[in-house]
Amino acid sequence: MGDYIAIVILVGLAAVICGAMVSLSFVLGPKNTTPYKQSPYECGVQPLGDARERFPIKFYLVAMLFILFDIEVVFLWSWLTVFKNADLAYQTFSFGAVMVYMVLWIIGDAYVIRVNAIDWDETTSLHPAKLGEPDPAALPVTARDLELVGGAR
Amino acid sequence: MTTFTVLAIVAVLAALGVVLFSSPVRSAICLVVNFFVLAFVYFILNAELLGITQIIVYTGAIMVLFLFVIMLLNLGGPQAWKERREFRTVLGFGFGAALAGVIASQLITHFREHSRPFADDGYGSPQAIGRVLFTQYVWPFEVASVLLLVGIVGSILLAKRKL
Amino acid sequence: MTGNNLADYLTLGLLMFSIGAVGVIVRRNPVVIFMCIELMLNAVNLTFLAFARYMPSSAPASGREASFMSGQMMVIFVMAVAAAEVAVGLGIIMAIYRLRKDVDVDEMNLMSG
Numbered sequence: 071m072g073d074y075i076a077i078v079i080l081v082g083l084a085a086v087i088c089g090a091m092v093s094l095s096f097v098l099g100p101k102n103t104t105p106y107k108q109s110p111y112e113c114g115v116q117p118l119g120d121a122r123e124r125f126p127i128k129f130y131l132v133a134m135l136f137i138l139f140d141i142e143v144v145f146l147w148s149w150l151t152v153f154k155n156a157d158l159a160y161q162t163f164s165f166g167a168v169m170v171y172m173v174l175w176i177i178g179d180a181y182v183i184r185v186n187a188i189d190w191d192e193t194t195s196l197h198p199a200k201l202g203e204p205d206p207a208a209l210p211v212t213a214r215d216l217e218l219v220g221g222a223r
Numbered sequence: 224m225t226t227f228t229v230l231a232i233v234a235v236l237a238a239l240g241v242v243l244f245s246s247p248v249r250s251a252i253c254l255v256v257n258f259f260v261l262a263f264v265y266f267i268l269n270a271e272l273l274g275i276t277q278i279i280v281y282t283g284a285i286m287v288l289f290l291f292v293i294m295l296l297n298l299g300g301p302q303a304w305k306e307r308r309e310f311r312t313v314l315g316f317g318f319g320a321a322l323a324g325v326i327a328s329q330l331i332t333h334f335r336e337h338s339r340p341f342a343d344d345g346y347g348s349p350q351a352i353g354r355v356l357f358t359q360y361v362w363p364f365e366v367a368s369v370l371l372l373v374g375i376v377g378s379i380l381l382a383k384r385k386l
Numbered sequence: 387m388t389g390n391n392l393a394d395y396l397t398l399g400l401l402m403f404s405i406g407a408v409g410v411i412v413r414r415n416p417v418v419i420f421m422c423i424e425l426m427l428n429a430v431n432l433t434f435l436a437f438a439r440y441m442p443s444s445a446p447a448s449g450r451e452a453s454f455m456s457g458q459m460m461v462i463f464v465m466a467v468a469a470a471e472v473a474v475g476l477g478i479i480m481a482i483y484r485l486r487k488d489v490d491v492d493e494m495n496l497m498s499g
Contacts, residue, residue: 074266130291130480131382134473137284138375141469144276145364145462148353156354164357167364174368178375187379227390231398238402238425242409247418254421257402261428264398267390268439273431273461280465285424285472292417292476296483312412319408323400331396337440338391342454346439352462355455363459367466374470381477 131187142175227267234260251289258282269340270347395436402429416479416491420472427468431461 149168153161182188237260240253258281265274345351356364402425409422438457482494 130288130295130476131379133284133288133291134378134382134477135375137280137288137469137473138371138378140284141280141466142368142371144280145356145367145466148272148349148356150353151349152353152357160354160358164361167357167361170365171368174365174372178372181376182379185379185383187383225390227394231394234398235401235405238405241418241421241425242405242412247415250418250421254425257425258428261432264395264432265435268395268435270435270439270458270461273435273458273465276462276465280469281424281428285469288472288476289417289421292480295480296417315408315411318411319404322407323404326400327397331393331400334392334396334440336391337393340439341441342439346454347458351455352458355452355459356462359452359455360459363463367463370467370470374473378473378477381474381481 128188135182135188138178139175142171145171227264230260230264230267234264247293248290251286251293254289255282255286258286265347268347269342269344272347272349272352274347392436392440395440396433399429399433399436402426402432414491416482417476419491420475420479424468424472427464431464434458434460434464 146168149164153164156164234257237253237257241250241257244250244253258277262274262277262282265271265277406422406425406429409425410419413419413422434457438454486493
């Protein structure tokens with residue numbers, strides 16, 4: 071545990087500095103609030119609709135593939151710390167094992183690219199309209215939205 | 224109060240928060256705290272690689288996925304449903320208390336005397352794990368990579384409607 | 387870090403496991419149920435690690451290392467399986483949502499005979 075004291079100090083310093091920045095500016099800063107200042111955007115349009123909008127599914131696909139490739143990297147990390155200083159028998163054997171592993175990884179990667187799972191282009195990817203869901207942008211404007219727009223003028 | 228005691232109290236409180244908060248976003252944040260604290264418990268156990276893996280995989284990646292799903296399905300909105308209070312809630316907490324009581328009284332008392340670490344201090348370093356993982360455990364390692372491949376294909380098939 | 391004994395870690399693992407089990411029974415939101423399952427998996431991981439560190443084995447001196455590495459190997463593979471499980475499980479929840487527009491587990495009784 072003694073080897074990690076530097077990291078603990080780093081984490082502590084980061085916490086202190088960030089906490090000081092946020093809390094001191096909150097305590098010391100001048101405050102005169104107006105309703106206009108309290109709105110989500112101070113300069114620009116009035117917000118329309120709800121902030122809790124449904125996300126497109128492509129965010130989910132990217133996050134999910136990130137997890138799976140993330141855990142594959144963890145396995146490789148423990149390998150590369152040993153590989154350099156190990157004996158020849160270990161090096162040859164584990165190299166073969168890791169190559170089999172990498173082939174499986176590349177198959178997965180090729181599949182991901184083949185089916186355009188992480189393709190950000192909405193014409194080939196997962197625009198909500200293509201999923202049979204109503205597109206939030208295409209919905210008719212509600213009376214409340216109109217009222218908000220009118221309030222801005 | 225040792226470091227472990229503080230971490231354990233925080234972990235248990237966060238675990239309770241996961242169950243008791245009715246908003247799924249708050250449950251997810253409590254789960255992040257729990258996993259993060261648990262990583263430090265792993266560090267106290269000298270399992271360094273696993274502690275870092277816990278932070279990278281659980282608090283870094285899995286929790287992002289949970290929050291994405293909550294936002295994708297819009298489960299955290301103001302119209303999130305009420306958890307009904309019914310007999311099952313009482314039954315559930317009674318069952319949990321009974322489970323904890325039985326295991327605590329029957330098993331944990333037997334391990335009171337093991338206060339001296341048995342494993343070497345460096346048993347959890349990346350080097351020690353890498354040495355064993357690619358010799359003795361190479362077959363489970365390859366099977367795990369096949370499992371991850373199946374996970375990639377399966378989750379794409381489930382999440383994408385049109386391939 | 388001395389002063390802890392095995393029973394402390396096991397108690398923490400037991401509490402987390404029990405709370406996770408209660409959550410699986412009590413909650414109706416499938417995403418939260420999934421979180422509680424993750425909580426239980428982590429409690430088991432902690433138990434594996436505590437035994438790996440503290441539990442003396444009756445193995446001979448040559449098998450001594452194998453006895454405390456096996457717990458850690460188990461935890462690594464549990465983490466790998468949990469990652470795949472979360473990706474596929476959340477995909478299933480989203481597919482159900484897409485079919486039914488509702489993810490209340492009490493309403494999912496299509497397979498209850």
